[in-house]
Amino acid sequence: MIAPRRFLPSVNSLLAFEAVARLGSATQAARELSLTQSAISRQLKTLEDQLGVALLGRQGRQLVLTDAGKSYVVQVRDILNKLAQASISARTNPTAGALNLAILPGFGMHWLAPRLRDFAQTHPEVTVNLSTRLHPFSFQNSPFDAAIHFGKEDWPGVGYLHLMPETVVPVCAPELLGAPLENAAEILTYPLLHLDTRPRGWSRWLRALGVTQDPP
DNA sequence: TAATTGCCGCAGACACTAAG
DNA sequence: CTTAGTGTCTGCGGCAATTA
Numbered sequence: 001m002i003a004p005r006r007f008l009p010s011v012n013s014l015l016a017f018e019a020v021a022r023l024g025s026a027t028q029a030a031r032e033l034s035l036t037q038s039a040i041s042r043q044l045k046t047l048e049d050q051l052g053v054a055l056l057g058r059q060g061r062q063l064v065l066t067d068a069g070k071s072y073v074v075q076v077r078d079i080l081n082k083l084a085q086a087s088i089s090a091r092t093n094p095t096a097g098a099l100n101l102a103i104l105p106g107f108g109m110h111w112l113a114p115r116l117r118d119f120a121q122t123h124p125e126v127t128v129n130l131s132t133r134l135h136p137f138s139f140q141n142s143p144f145d146a147a148i149h150f151g152k153e154d155w156p157g158v159g160y161l162h163l164m165p166e167t168v169v170p171v172c173a174p175e176l177l178g179a180p181l182e183n184a185a186e187i188l189t190y191p192l193l194h195l196d197t198r199p200r201g202w203s204r205w206l207r208a209l210g211v212t213q214d215p216p
Numbered sequence: 217t218a219a220t221t222g223c224c225g226c227a228g229a230c231a232c233t234a235a236g
Numbered sequence: 237c238t239t240a241g242t243g244t245c246t247g248c249g250g251c252a253a254t255t256a
Contacts, residue, residue, distance in 0.1 A: 012248080027218060039249045041220060046247085058219075058256095 009047050011083075014076050016043035017055060021065055021073040099126060099206070102133040102147035112148075115210050123208055146206060 019029035019040075026040040033040070044063075048055055055069035065073065103112060108130055116128065133147060136155050153160045 010247080025218080026220095036250055037219070038221085038251080042249075045220085063219080 009050055010043075011080075013043040013047040013050075014080060016040045017047055017069075018073060018076050018080060020044060020056065020063055021069065024063065026063060099146075100129045100131070100144045102131055102137070102144045102149075104134070104148060104150065105132045107148055108132065112209070119209050128209075 015033060016029060016035075016039075019032050020026055023029050023032065026044070027037045030037040030040045044056060051072075053068045053072075054066050055072055057064045057066050112130070119126075119128065131144070133144075133149075136149065136151070137144075137147075139147075139158060148163065149155075
């Protein structure tokens with residue numbers, strides 16, 4: 001859910017705060033942003049009033065980040081960087097995007113990696129970000145669009161596609177023959193494609209990667 | 217010297233009303 | 237119902253005086 005507009009600080013006030021935090025001075029921040037020091041001071045006050053939190057401590061003529069300010073500026077920088085990148089991307093290539101995929105190391109190396117070159121040539125506008133995840137995770141708290149994983153359909157709140165069946169053959173030393181393979185049934189699992197439920201328009205890129213319900 | 221604050225003007229958003 | 241005009245409110249930034 002998008003936050004109501006009244007709860008969102010203005011970009012200008014965030015830029016002013018970030019510059020003051022980085023340069024340590026409202027005067028220098030004003031110089032950098034081509035504003036007056038007065039304007040910077042007002043932006044800071046507006047931001048602090050809006051948040052209800054002191055971001056900067058006034059020690060004489062010095063502006064010093066409070067603990068809350070130190071924490072906040074890290075997130076503000078990240079958001080401003082993402083905003084800048086998104087703006088540049090929108091300007092230079094409006095159809096571009098990124099597919100964030102959580103994969104298993106072996107699957108990524110042997111199955112997916114060989115397909116990436118063809119995909120990159122066919123879709124140069126799309127950036128594929130691969131990260132390995134060995135265990136189930138929450139899509140709500142992660143940046144991933146989709147995940148490829150072995151196991152059962154036991155992830156809550158996501159859709160599934162069976163990518164391919166796989167048979168695992170246990171191999172052991174002769175002296176171990178005869179020992180009960182208690183977990184043999186669990187070893188025989190299927191790789192599943194776990195999909196995030198949020199619509200992001202990445203499904204066509206997954207198809208282009210060959211990650212479909214009916215693999216080649 | 218640097219930050220804060222009062223005052224002012226400008227621009228855009230918004231609500232309301234009247235005309236077609 | 238839609239559109240245009242008008243008044244009001246709000247945000248933003250500059251100038252100048254004040255404060256620490």
